[in-house]
Amino acid sequence: MEAILFSPEIFLVWTSLAKTIILLGLILGLVSYTVYAERKVSALIQDRVGPNRVGIPLTKIALLGLGQPIADAMKLLLKENFMPNSVNKFYYYIAPKLTMIPPILVLCVLPFGSSLFGVPMVIANINIGILFVFAVTSLGVYGIVLAGWASNSKYSFLGGMRSSSQMISYELSMGLSVVPIFLVIGTLNLPEIVQYQAQHGWLISPYWPQGFSVHSLLQGDWSAVGHSLIAGFSLKRFLLWIPMLISFVVFVIAIFAETNRLPFDLPEAEQELVGGYHTEYSSMGFALFFLGEYAAMISGSGVIVTLFLGGWSFPCIPDGNATTIFGYSLPFLSPISSEHLVSLFWGLVNIGTFFAKICGILLFMIWVRWTLPRFRYDQLMKLGWYVFFELALANIFIAALILMYVK
Amino acid sequence: MAYVIPRPKLNWKERMFLPVFVAGLAITWKHFKNRVLGRTKVTMQYPEEKWDSHLPEHYRGAPTLVKDEWGRERCVACQLCEFICPPRAITIHPEQIPGENKWEKVEKRPKEFEIDMIRCIYCGLCEEVCPEQAIFLRKDYSITGLSRAEMKHDKAKLYELGGVMTGLVNKWNDKK
Numbered sequence: 001m002e003a004i005l006f007s008p009e010i011f012l013v014w015t016s017l018a019k020t021i022i023l024l025g026l027i028l029g030l031v032s033y034t035v036y037a038e039r040k041v042s043a044l045i046q047d048r049v050g051p052n053r054v055g056i057p058l059t060k061i062a063l064l065g066l067g068q069p070i071a072d073a074m075k076l077l078l079k080e081n082f083m084p085n086s087v088n089k090f091y092y093y094i095a096p097k098l099t100m101i102p103p104i105l106v107l108c109v110l111p112f113g114s115s116l117f118g119v120p121m122v123i124a125n126i127n128i129g130i131l132f133v134f135a136v137t138s139l140g141v142y143g144i145v146l147a148g149w150a151s152n153s154k155y156s157f158l159g160g161m162r163s164s165s166q167m168i169s170y171e172l173s174m175g176l177s178v179v180p181i182f183l184v185i186g187t188l189n190l191p192e193i194v195q196y197q198a199q200h201g202w203l204i205s206p207y208w209p210q211g212f213s214v215h216s217l218l219q220g221d222w223s224a225v226g227h228s229l230i231a232g233f234s235l236k237r238f239l240l241w242i243p244m245l246i247s248f249v250v251f252v253i254a255i256f257a258e259t260n261r262l263p264f265d266l267p268e269a270e271q272e273l274v275g276g277y278h279t280e281y282s283s284m285g286f287a288l289f290f291l292g293e294y295a296a297m298i299s300g301s302g303v304i305v306t307l308f309l310g311g312w313s314f315p316c317i318p319d320g321n322a323t324t325i326f327g328y329s330l331p332f333l334s335p336i337s338s339e340h341l342v343s344l345f346w347g348l349v350n351i352g353t354f355f356a357k358i359c360g361i362l363l364f365m366i367w368v369r370w371t372l373p374r375f376r377y378d379q380l381m382k383l384g385w386y387v388f389f390e391l392a393l394a395n396i397f398i399a400a401l402i403l404m405y406v407k
Numbered sequence: 408m409a410y411v412i413p414r415p416k417l418n419w420k421e422r423m424f425l426p427v428f429v430a431g432l433a434i435t436w437k438h439f440k441n442r443v444l445g446r447t448k449v450t451m452q453y454p455e456e457k458w459d460s461h462l463p464e465h466y467r468g469a470p471t472l473v474k475d476e477w478g479r480e481r482c483v484a485c486q487l488c489e490f491i492c493p494p495r496a497i498t499i500h501p502e503q504i505p506g507e508n509k510w511e512k513v514e515k516r517p518k519e520f521e522i523d524m525i526r527c528i529y530c531g532l533c534e535e536v537c538p539e540q541a542i543f544l545r546k547d548y549s550i551t552g553l554s555r556a557e558m559k560h561d562k563a564k565l566y567e568l569g570g571v572m573t574g575l576v577n578k579w580n581d582k583k
Contacts, residue, residue, distance in 0.1 A: 047438055049452070
């Protein structure tokens with residue numbers, strides 16, 4: 001039995017399955033609590049109270065309204081799934097699924113941790129990594145366009161049209177903005193990109209003390225510490241920081257547009273288009289659009305974190321292969337079990353780091369949503385075609401020149 | 408004089424969006440921070456906190472009937488309130504006070520006195536018009552019921568809500 005379980009192919013199958021199930025559960029939980037965070041943060045920003053009633057059922061314990069997402073999910077599940085008479089039934093039915101699936105598919109190439117028990121924490125370690133991400137996220141627009149068209153309603157139709165034109169104005173600069181990263185790192189494979197950043201520093205930071213370790217700090221090896229702190233200043237890194245920053249800004253803005261978040265939520269536009277593409281949907285159909293938007297936010301911020309903010313890595317925190325805590329092993333345990341426990345601990349810390357970074361980006365997205373008004377239709381296209389496209393294109397050349405001439 | 412509305416020319420900072428974007432974020436951050444630190448005044452959490460202790464003296468709540476300090480019902484069933492009531496919420500059936508009663512000289516009293524609280528608009532005209540000062544708007548505002556019948560306040564309910572009011576009209580006392 002064990003021989004079968006640990007033969008390479010079978011091992012890959014069941015570990016991948018386990019990772020998929022756990023990640024899916026985590027992400028769906030995160031999706032519903034992002035909705036809660038959205039409501040709570042928007043309330044706090046607008047001097048309101050926000051959801052604070054639903055807590056543990058049948059008791060008076062409210063727990064800041066943390067039960068709200070569960071109650072919302074129950075409500076949406078129990079509602080009637082109403083299908084208007086004149087819709088195109090097949091496309092009407094399939095559209096919500098098409099918006100929910102791509103963001104979840106993106107998650108399978110994101111390295112969400114270093115390794116647990118020696119198993120790398122990425123579901124599909126494929127070499128085309130980021131290309132896969134772009135290919136799949138672009139499919140998300142089909143759900144919206146089909147929903148808009150199949151609903152046979154003018155508001156939905158306008159929403160769908162806006163969505164497609166928004167996508168063609170942003171997809172280009174989004175793709176171009178990440179090219180400098182691959183010029184620097186030289187691979188499209190996302191786990192390798194994170195590994196590079198864990199060793200050579202996050203791409204977004206202008207300073208990185210190379211080789212700095214807590215171990216030498218604890219040992220009192222001041223010359224090594226000072227040496228690594230000074231070695232952090234490097235002309236090349238500082239110059240490369242400029243194109244990286246431009247890339248980062250363009251990419252983040254493109255992700256906002258890609259996920260239909262507020263400065264660019266033209267397809268939805270509650271105030272103009274009733275509800276945009278999902279006007280005619282009810283019950284779980286609507287819920288899938290709604291949750292699909294939040295899942296897209298999560299996978300989008302996952303991509304931002306992976307590309308620019310070092311993925312699961314964090315300064316001074318080792319990856320899941322480390323067997324000691326900053327050079328010390330656990331007391332009262334045999335060396336083998338101590339090593340296992342410590343590497344499990346670091347693996348979990350890495351996963352926690354990744355999700356903490358994602359939550360940070362999500363909170364930023366929510367913050368931006370409740371700050372900015374919506375861009376007008378032509379402003380968005382202008383921004384996409386006249387500004388970000390050129391900026392991203394020029395940025396590639398800046399990065400290439402720096403890489404070529406600065407040693 | 409023709410008034411020309413000037414169209415402002417945006418400078419390069421404003422056209423770049425990013426500085427104004429950061430300024431906007433700062434504003435929302437300020438609100439967020441003040442709200443989290445509890446410096447912002449927010450809506451009252453209604454069922455837990457209530458206005459009751461802050462209600463002003465002139466607050467117009469549910470109309471009620473009152474008795475005087477000797478336990479006599481002040482209403483003499485003159486029906487003025489019934490006639491003035493704009494939504495016609497009040498229904499009064501008067502009766503003669505029987506001879507053996509201590510307050511026989513008052514002659515009339517309501518047999519039934521009903522206020523339909525679904526109709527009542529809390530205008531207070533009944534209180535103003537009442538010559539006997541028998542009907543008063545009290546401070547009860549949360550009038551609820553599960554049926555239309557429950558929302559009709561009958562005489563017993565009105566006296567229960569109204570209680571005793573002392574020291575205003577003593578018109579009938581010297582004639583008893």
